[in-house]
Each structure stands twice: as C-alpha cells, then as structure tokens.
Amino acid sequence: MSGVKEGSLAAASKAIFALAVGTFAIGTGEFAAMGLLPQMAQGVQATIPKTGEAISAYALGVVVGAPLIAVFGATFSRRTLLAVLMGWFALTNCLGTLAATLGMLDVARFVTGLPHGAFMGVAALVAAGLVDRGYRGRAVGRVFSGLTIANVVGAPFATYAGSYFGWRLSYVLIGLAGAVCCLMVLAWLPYDPPNKARSALSELQAFTRKQVWYVMGTVAVGCGGMFCVYTYFSVTLQEVTGVPVWGVPLFQAVWGMGMCTGAWAGGHLMDRNLKWTSIGAFVWNALALGLFSVVATNMWLTALAVFMLGVGIAVGPAMQVRLMDVAADAQTLAASMNHAAFNLANAIGAWLGGLVLTAGFGPAATGWAGMALSVIGLVLFVLSLEAERRDNRRAASVAG
Structure with missing residues (x-):
C-alpha cells in the first residue's frame, strides 16, 4: 500500500471493513428481532410479551458465551477465532429458522447469541491493535459502524422482508451475511x-479489577434504557403513534441514521476526552428516552426522538475503549465482557419493558422506565471515576 502510513486508518481499512461486516450481520440479527416480534409471536403461537423472552434468551446467550469463549480461546489466533465465531453465527441463524414453538425459539436464539460478545470484543481489540493509539477511538467506532448501518439498512430490510415473506427468510439472509x-x-x-x-488464567485476572466491574455494571444498567424502548418499538409505533406496518422499517432507519451520527461523532470525541464523552452520552440518552414518552403520539416528534435515541449509541464504543484501558493484560475477556454486559442490558431492558406493558402503563411508558436506567448508569459511571481518583491518590501517596 504505497504512500499509506502504517498504523493509520487507511492502512487498516480492509481489515476494519471485514470486521464491520460482521458487526452489521450481528446487529441486523439482534435488532431485527424487535421489529419482527409480532410476526415471530404469531409464528410460534405466543403473545408478544411472552415472545419477548426470545430476545432475552439471545442476550443471555451473549452473557454466557462471552466469558467462556474469551477464556478458552485466549491462546487462539485472533483471526482464526473471529472466523470460527462468525461461522457459528451464520450456521445457528439458519438453523434457528426451523423453530416451531416458543421453547425451540428461545433455545435457538440462546445458541445464536453465544459467539456475539466474543466476536465483538475480539474485533474491537484487533481494530485497535492495527492502528496507532491516537486512532483507537475511530478504529473501534468504524468496526461498530456495522451495528449502526444495520439499523439503517439491515434491520429495516429484515423487518420489511419478514413482514411480507415471514421472519424465517429474514434470518436465513442474516446467516448468509x-x-x-x-x-x-x-x-x-x-x-x-x-x-x-496468553492463558485462561491471565484472562481471568480481569475479574480481580474493580474498574472492570464498574464498567460492566454501568453498561448492564445504563444501556438497558435503549432496549427497554427498542424491544417494544414496533408495538409503540403502531399502537400509540399510529404508524402503519410498512412504516415501521422507516423509523428503524431513522434510528439507524442517528446511530451512524453517534458512532461518527463519538469516535472523534473519544479520541479527545473519553470520560466526558461517556458522561455526555448517558445524559443525552436519558433526555432522549424521556422525550420519546412525551411525544409518542406525534409522528414527527417521535421521529426526532428516535433519531436522538440512535445518536446515544456513542456510549457503546466509549465503554468499550474504557474497558480496554482498565483491563491491563486481560484484554480479550474484558473486551468480550463489554458486549456481555451490553446484552445483559438488552435482557434487563426487555424484561423491564415487559413489566411496564403487563402492568398496563402502555407502550409509551417504556421511555420513562428506560430513562431511569440511563440515570442509574450515569451515576455508576461517575462513581467509578471517583473510585479511580481515590485509588490513584492512594497509589501516589504510597509511592511518595
């Protein structure tokens, strides 16, 4: 690559693009489920809140798979590990379309979720390792841009195809991707x-670090707000906002455009000041979630709130880089656990949203519940910074 500086984003562009295709496939599979929830419920003859368990099952698969694969795959070539994980993802998505009952669907989604966290975490590590330190935020942001594009193109297309040709076809196409x-x-x-x-023991050292637990707790709770709304997104749009079935993918695309904006802006801001970018993202998410509940009956204002919710995805890459900074030598496990925590947030958000619906508060109230989760996440992150400052002062006084 003549004229291209080693360690630059340009030099790593093909590798980063390959990884972004993987996050695109994973993001499409994960987020399409929210848009296809009514069709999936009909296909397995269950209620919508009950079928929401399949979304939680996928998230729990990520939570279980991320640490196990990271620990046992610690010594593997990272390229080989990524290829195996994506092959697993492709196969299980296709096989999952054979599910005929809710129980079978839950199991299929759980198994499909197992490689998710490890792939995302190792992909972020590989991307960050291909570029100089000053480009890390943007490199990780570009890998995660596959997730954002999945919400502009992948999930809306899968929802559209599933609405007219069945959700099973959508997941076959996701497997092919x-x-x-x-x-x-x-x-x-x-x-x-x-x-x-690298060894399993060295990776397990991540769990001895207080800041690793702080970050995972922040992500698990603070990012749950987005999923509290997004799990029942199509239900809210159709029952409260009055959006026809064919219009739901358009709102998914608006969310995705917001995510693209957030990933781009977040990547640049992270390279300048990671901590303030993280704080700003949590505040933004809380405000956007509250706005969603307030304006849910107005189609145009709902579109604005949906775009704002998408922008808040910047918190994901920020927490990924933060976790890489505090994990020391246990990089693979820590990076993978960020996505385990993110999908625990998925499970928590889907569960809380289901409680809101079951209690009779209505789909729009999922925004208020999500806002509460974002505020708690912000508090946890600020507490982690304060704990880090105390630990640094204590270490400095001992050294002095």
Missing part, C-alpha cells in the same frame, strides 16, 4: 500466530 463476513475475515485480516503467552 455472516458467512460472507467469515470469508472476508480469512482473506483480509493479517495472520497472527497463536499466542501461548
């Missing part, structure tokens, strides 16, 4: 030999 990513990873990521210096 995963297979394409698997081939791209093998073709475009630089080869890295297995690293015998």
Whole structure:
C-alpha cells in the first residue's frame, strides 16, 4: 500500500471493513428481532410479551458465551477465532429458522447469541491493535459502524422482508451475511500466530479489577434504557403513534441514521476526552428516552426522538475503549465482557419493558422506565471515576 502510513486508518481499512461486516450481520440479527416480534409471536403461537423472552434468551446467550469463549480461546489466533465465531453465527441463524414453538425459539436464539460478545470484543481489540493509539477511538467506532448501518439498512430490510415473506427468510439472509463476513475475515485480516503467552488464567485476572466491574455494571444498567424502548418499538409505533406496518422499517432507519451520527461523532470525541464523552452520552440518552414518552403520539416528534435515541449509541464504543484501558493484560475477556454486559442490558431492558406493558402503563411508558436506567448508569459511571481518583491518590501517596 504505497504512500499509506502504517498504523493509520487507511492502512487498516480492509481489515476494519471485514470486521464491520460482521458487526452489521450481528446487529441486523439482534435488532431485527424487535421489529419482527409480532410476526415471530404469531409464528410460534405466543403473545408478544411472552415472545419477548426470545430476545432475552439471545442476550443471555451473549452473557454466557462471552466469558467462556474469551477464556478458552485466549491462546487462539485472533483471526482464526473471529472466523470460527462468525461461522457459528451464520450456521445457528439458519438453523434457528426451523423453530416451531416458543421453547425451540428461545433455545435457538440462546445458541445464536453465544459467539456475539466474543466476536465483538475480539474485533474491537484487533481494530485497535492495527492502528496507532491516537486512532483507537475511530478504529473501534468504524468496526461498530456495522451495528449502526444495520439499523439503517439491515434491520429495516429484515423487518420489511419478514413482514411480507415471514421472519424465517429474514434470518436465513442474516446467516448468509455472516458467512460472507467469515470469508472476508480469512482473506483480509493479517495472520497472527497463536499466542501461548496468553492463558485462561491471565484472562481471568480481569475479574480481580474493580474498574472492570464498574464498567460492566454501568453498561448492564445504563444501556438497558435503549432496549427497554427498542424491544417494544414496533408495538409503540403502531399502537400509540399510529404508524402503519410498512412504516415501521422507516423509523428503524431513522434510528439507524442517528446511530451512524453517534458512532461518527463519538469516535472523534473519544479520541479527545473519553470520560466526558461517556458522561455526555448517558445524559443525552436519558433526555432522549424521556422525550420519546412525551411525544409518542406525534409522528414527527417521535421521529426526532428516535433519531436522538440512535445518536446515544456513542456510549457503546466509549465503554468499550474504557474497558480496554482498565483491563491491563486481560484484554480479550474484558473486551468480550463489554458486549456481555451490553446484552445483559438488552435482557434487563426487555424484561423491564415487559413489566411496564403487563402492568398496563402502555407502550409509551417504556421511555420513562428506560430513562431511569440511563440515570442509574450515569451515576455508576461517575462513581467509578471517583473510585479511580481515590485509588490513584492512594497509589501516589504510597509511592511518595
């Protein structure tokens, strides 16, 4: 690559693109479920709140799979590990379309979720390792741009196709996208030999670090607000806002455009000041979630609130980089656990949103519940910064 500086974003562009295709496939599979929830409920003959369990099952699969795969795959070549994980994702998405009952669907989604966290975490590590430190935020942001584009193109298309041709076809196509990513990873990521210096024991050291637990708790609670709304997104739009079925993918695209904006802006802001970017993202999310509940009966204002909710995705890459900074040598496990925590947020958000609906508060009230989760996440993050300052002062006084 003549004229391209080693360690720059341009030099790593093909590898980062391959990883972004993977996050696109994963994001489409995860977020399409929210838009296809009514069709999936009908397909397995269950209620919508009950079928929401399948979304929680996927999230729990991520929570279980992330630490197990990170620990046992610690010594693997990262390129090989990424290819295997994406192949697993592709196969299980296709096989999951055979589910005929809610129980089978729950199991299928759980198994499909197992490689999610490890892939996302290792992809972020690989991207950050391909560029100089000053480009880390943007490199990780570009990998996660696949998630944002999934919400502009992938999830809306999958929802549209599922609405007219059945949700099973949508997940076959998602599986095929995963297979394409698997081939791209093998073709475009630089080869890295297995690293015998890494071990399961060294990765488990992440759990001895207080700040790692702080970040995971912040993500698990603070990011749950988005999922509290998004899990029942199509229900709110159709029953409260008055959006026809064919219009739901358009609102998903608006959310996705907000996510693209948030990922781009967040990547640049992270490289300047990670901590204030994180605080700003949590405040933004809380305000956007509250606005969603207030304006849910107005279609145009709902579109604005949905765009704002998408912008709040900037908190995801910010927490990823924060976790990489506090994890020391246990990078693989810590990076993967960010996505386990993110999907625990998915489970918490879906569960809380289901409680809101079951209690009879109505779909629009999911925004208020989500706002409460975002505020708690902000408090946890501020507490983590204060704990870090205390620990640093204590270490400095001991050294002095």
